[in-house]
Amino acid sequence: MRRWGTALAAMALAGAGLATTMGTAHAATKPSAAAACATGWGSGVKSAQPAAHKPLKNIKTSRHACFDRMVFDIKGGTAASKTGYRVGYVDHLYQDGSGDEIPVGGGAVLEVRVAAPSYDPQTGAESYPGRARKPLPGVNLTGYKTFKDTRFGSSFEGDTQVGLGVRAKLPFRVFQSGGQVIVDVAHSWNAVR
Template structure:
């Protein structure tokens, strides 16, 4: 019986273990203008879990606490994704694009900024010009994406 237990443990000891990313990761941020709304798309490696939204007039970097500039933005939609990151488990960035960028081709969205990538919390700020504009946030799959729409008016 002991010999059988040792043999089973030996098999499990030498079995390769697949390495999986512990949380979904951000790989790209895309923007586009559509009839009636502007869209921001976050390409993710897996499904997003908990998404929280807040309309704010200013944002700060979650690590440093320093303000994140959002010029020309009358309102900011702060999107927080709990259980996601912009880096892999080894600390290597999975999103290598700009951290804060203007969106000149869009009607209402003025700026997009990565505001947080810390302890499985991913923060994205979307600044827009019309504070009365509607917004919606939803997910799509195949591939996995978090979609942020901001109405033109």
């Protein structure tokens, strides 16, 4: 009788251990919030050559689960007519043309240059109302996790320059979709929500 009791106890313990191991294995394969936000974007300079210089129509921002987004709307832009850009971290933002320093709030400054002037190259008429050294018109960053400040640099020789103040030097990506240049900055390096 004693052998059966010992054998049953041993089987019960082994079963409990197996159940615990299976539960741990299941938990390890379940995607975590960090995996859902993985970026791998890096923080190095990103750029593309322009196919055309079309006027800048608008700049807007939005919040997402893993990143904050800035979108440059290009008037008449299409998937076929790519807009050039150069985006990278700088120690200080210096205005194109004058060379004057523009203070930008935040722990790091991302300089965004888009090959789309704030005026129509054909007529000279203003297409975007940005003013040097001022925050971007219509952009409110209240409640953003990563974005802290925006400053319009200038529109000089066919390019528009914007300073984007972010919480810290974080990974970012740049891509184009139709007539837009899109800049996403992750909320953190491991991108946990």
